[in-house]
Amino acid sequence: MSRAVLSIGANMGDTVAALRAVRDHFGDRVVAASAVHATPPWGPVAQDDFDNAVLVVEAPETSPRDWLEEGFACERAADRTREVRWGPRTLDVDVVSVSVDGSVVVDDDPDLTLPHPRAHLRAFVLIPWLDADPDAVLWTPTGEQAVADLVEGLPADERVGVRRRDVEGWTVVREGDR
Numbered sequence: 001m002s003r004a005v006l007s008i009g010a011n012m013g014d015t016v017a018a019l020r021a022v023r024d025h026f027g028d029r030v031v032a033a034s035a036v037h038a039t040p041p042w043g044p045v046a047q048d049d050f051d052n053a054v055l056v057v058e059a060p061e062t063s064p065r066d067w068l069e070e071g072f073a074c075e076r077a078a079d080r081t082r083e084v085r086w087g088p089r090t091l092d093v094d095v096v097s098v099s100v101d102g103s104v105v106v107d108d109d110p111d112l113t114l115p116h117p118r119a120h121l122r123a124f125v126l127i128p129w130l131d132a133d134p135d136a137v138l139w140t141p142t143g144e145q146a147v148a149d150l151v152e153g154l155p156a157d158e159r160v161g162v163r164r165r166d167v168e169g170w171t172v173v174r175e176g177d178r
């Protein structure tokens with residue numbers, strides 16, 4: 001079984017519709033979904049706040065590259081353009097981590113680096129991930145770390161800006177609930 005943690009985000013257009021479209025795309029393969037979180041922009045570009053969520057998806061026989069390609073397909077469907085690195089976008093789908101038959105995939109391929117090399121720094125990834133899976137663990141070059149501990153270690157000002165939203169029709173599914 002292949003399992004991926006996907007970080008999805010948007011800060012242009014109908015952001016909630018864009019996140020919903022990704023969730024609908026993965027359908028029954030979504031085994032956990034965080035709440036939608038409003039998050040201040042991470043990175044050097046001044047821009048509007050994002051809406052972010054984390055989906056955990058599972059399916060047999062799906063390679064890491066397949067998960068990435070499906071994310072790209074969702075981005076294309078949202079008319080995503082890549083103008084400025086870390087700039088505003090209608091949809092971003094990042095593959096945070098993949099495991100196959102329980103083993104974490106570690107790869108430094110620039111086209112698909114796993115786990116995502118900046119995930120451990122990002123409140124907009126870690127806080128929603130913790131919401132979907134309170135026991136989540138992230139592989140890092142210095143060993144596995146509980147996502148709860150990574151969140152604790154973030155600067156307080158990055159944590160407080162991330163706010164859980166109550167979005168009509170968006171059901172939170174916690175790991176193990178299904």
Ligand SMILES: Nc1ncnc2c1ncn2[C@@H]1O[C@H](COP(=O)(O)OP(=O)(O)OP(=O)(O)O)[C@@H](O)[C@H]1O
Nearest residue numbers: 082085086092093094095096110111112113116118
């Ligand atoms: N784990 C990953 N998830 C998604 N894309 C990845 C990953 N590793 C490498 N990439 C590559 O990164 C490229 C740029 O992706 P994108 O424009 O979404 O980056 P970004 O969202 O601006 O920045 P960041 O990578 O810091 O999230 C993609 O073409 C993709 O091939």
Ligand SMILES: Nc1nc2c(c(=O)[nH]1)N=C(CO)CN2
Nearest residue numbers: 009039040041042050086124
């Ligand atoms: N809060 C937040 N900030 C970002 C995001 C994102 O999804 N959420 N995506 C970015 C593109 O790489 C850059 N900055």
